[in-house]
């Protein structure tokens with residue numbers, strides 16, 4: 001009886017979409033929490049993002065893969081178009097978004113309501129980053145790195161190395 005109910009269990013698949021330009025320790029914190037809550041988490045980088053970024057999509061994906069290599073139920077991907085369409089394509093009905101501060105809330109609320117209006121079967125789950133990561137953003141990290149500062153407290157080791165290898169060549 002027990003084995004039958006396990007076989008029929010629907011996997012809880014969550015999508016964690018974002019720019020990840022680059023992934024920070026705050027993003028990783030949210031990803032780890034999500035991986036503990038759901039059967040599978042697909043962290044997905046938006047391609048052709050209107051936000052002008054620094055890293056090419058392939059590099060963002062490669063860095064996330066390296067940073068998340070110890071999380072067995074995490075898959076790393078990139079996508080185009082609407083997040084809800086990508087989620088449907090992947091059989092996911094949960095979107096993960098991280099919240100750092102109240103200032104994130106208005107935009108996130110609007111986006112989740114819009115997504116819910118377009119795809120009522122998809123629920124956004126907000127995860128709050130630990131206080132020690134609440135002030136980190138990819139843009140401030142880039143600003144510090146471009147000016148030659150040390151960002152090792154804010155981003156995974158592979159991102160520190162990426163900045164060392166790539167910033168001088170910009």
Ligand code: PNS
Nearest residue numbers: 017018019020046081082083084111114
């Ligand atoms: O890391 P970001 O830049 O805050 O992530 C924003 C992202 C990529 C999740 C959001 O812009 C998005 O979902 N874009 C895909 C297009 C889409 O679905 N737009 C509708 C949202 S209302």
